[in-house]
Amino acid sequence: MTGQDLVGQRIKTVRRQRGLSQAQLAHPELSDSYVSLIESGKRTPTPAVLELLADKLDCSLTYLVNGVTAEQMQEIELNLSYARLAMENGEVVEGRTRYAELLADGGLAGLPQLRQDAEYGLALATEACGDLDGAITLLSTLRQNESATMTPERHIAIAVSLSRCYREQGNLVQAVNVVEQILGGAVRPAWTDDLMKLGGQLLAAYVERGDLLRARQFSSELLAAAELLGTPQALTLAHWGAAIVAVESGYGEEGVPHVERAIAIQSEYEDPRRLARLRHDYAQVMLIVRPMEASTWRDVLLKVETEFSESSANPMGKLRCAMNLARTELLLAHPERAAERIQVVCDMLDGMPEALHAEARLVFGQALAELGRREQALGELRGVAESLERLPVTRHTAHSWLTAAQVLERVDEPARSVDAYQRALACVGL
Template identity: 65%
Template sequence: MTGQDLVGQRIKTVRRQRGFSQAQLAHPELSDSYVSLIESGKRTPTPAVLELLAEKLGCSLTYLVNGVTAEQMEEIELGLSYAKLALENGEITEARARYAELLDGSGLAGLPERRQEAEYGLALATQACGDLDEAIDILNRLRRDAGAEMPPERHVSIAVTLTHCYRGRGDLAQAVQTAEDILGGAVRPVWTEGLIELGTALLAAYAERGDLLRAHQFGAELLAAAELVGTPRALVMTLWAEAIVAAETGRSDDAMKLADRALAIYSENGEPRALAKLRLDYAQIRLIARPSDAAFCRDMLTKLETELQESSVDATDKMMCAQSLARAELMTGRVERAGQHIQSMLPISEGMRKEQRAEAHLLAGEVLAELGRHEEAVSELAMVSELLDDAPPTRQTAHLWLTAAQVLERIDEPARGADAYRRALACVDL
């Protein structure tokens, strides 16, 4: 049944509840035949006519259009706002429950845009909880069911999230295909911020699957497109994606130039909470690209830790800051201080995705090994093995297995180390 039919049915239902005939409802502004055509779905009333009919029937215009009262609409909007706020603040379980509750109710049935918003929010919250298969199912169902009714911007947002989800579960071919379906034609679409974001997701997928030449070529094209779009967000997203690829491929000078430029742009245009997160990411990239700057990064992260504790950033960012601080302390030889940071890092990590938890426990194992607490280090590395046992075979997973193997080798656990080496090689099909 179309939206036009539903509007007509609502007018007919309320008219009968009020005890009006079609002629009584129509007089004197409209003809009874016109009201009949509206009620049968054969005519679409103009906004002015709908407003007139709502006034005559003594109901809200919102109810005639969407099937919900003004009070119900306010409640739905409030529910969506709370769910979105929970997601932005990192309260992912709460956000997921709120979006699911909204979708379980009947209030969104006549509100396709609000329903799409709730379904997309549920997919984001589900992705954040680490349930990538379920998030992918939600997103594909949303694309299929909404079809042409969905705004182009939403199609692009869904493609971005799908690309990240496929990449997260190790399905790099599908991640690339999802983005290339939109960006990979003979003629590129007109670039927008949304398409730039999709481009950065595609760039990460190229790099993850080891297609470094394609990543380099596409990265140059994407940066030129971001310059053309000209918004600070488009430029920062692209510069940051390029910096990560450069750091991971050993081009440390390029990585820092790109990261420095991104941070400079955002420092002038970004809001404080997002800027603090970007500075955290910057310190992480600098630790990778320039290990000799570990002391500088440690001081930067120490200041950031205080800022993050006093702000509303999510738990993931606070954990990543503690983790990066522990790494910086370890790199500068201050192992005891690194041990203090892992004590605050591990409890926060318990609610994270398996890969994030594995990375935290791996770092704890490294620190404990340096402290000479070998039994505790082995225990932490056993937890890493358990968490990674069914993880997707990505470059990140391979790196975690490789690092675990190296630590196990240092603490004289050759059998466990050999197994970790085999798992690392399996992740890259060797």
């Protein structure tokens, strides 16, 4: 049944409830035959006619158009606001629940734009809860079913989220395909801030799959596009992407000016949560580039930890910050502190992606090995190996196998260490 048919049915239902004939409803502005055609779905009333009929029927225009009363519309908009607020405050489970309840009660059936907002919000909340499979299903369904009514901005936003989820899941083929469907044509669309976000996801996928030559070429294109756009968001994304490409290519110091430029640009604008996330990523990069300055990066991460707490960052952001603090303590030869921090992380991993489980248990195994608790370290490393065997082959899994090999060597397990080294090499095609 079309929206036109539904409008006609609502007019007919309310007219009968009011005890009016078609002629009485029509007189004197309209003809009764015109009202009959509207009610049968054979004519689409203009906005002016709809407003007139709503006034004569003593009902809200919202009800005739969408099938909800003004009071119901107010409640729906209020519940959507609560769901958005929960997400902004980092209460991702609450946000997910509220979006799911909104979609389940059927009140959004006649409100396609609000329903689309709720479906997209539910997908983002599902991702933030660590359920990548669920988020991918929701985003793919939304993309397929709502593409005809979707704004270009929403279409790009869904592609950004979908590519990110695929990359975090380890499905790098799909992470690239989603973006190249938009950016990979013979003629590149004119760059905008939204398309720069999409480009950032493509760059991250290139890096993760080890296609560093293409990543460097595309990073140069993004930098040139950002300079032309001149917007803070575009410049931050492009410089951050250039920094990551430099670090992953083995030219860490080359990436430092890009990191510092991204931080400087973002610091000029009042978005504390975004700046806190960028500071966290900055410290993570600098731990790789300049590990000898670990005490400095620990101070940065401690500040970020406080900022995350005050700005209600999502759980995955907090977990990653805690893991990097544990790594910092290991670099500073404080395995006891590292073990304490990572134990807290391990207790919070329920429902999180398996890659995050493997990452946390690997850090815990390192800390236990440094403390001389060999059997416990081996137990954690066995769990890491089981997770890595189930995960897709990426640069990230290669690095995890390499770290596991080094820890196994540390606890005097040469055979298993060699096996882990061989798996790391296999992950990069060697």
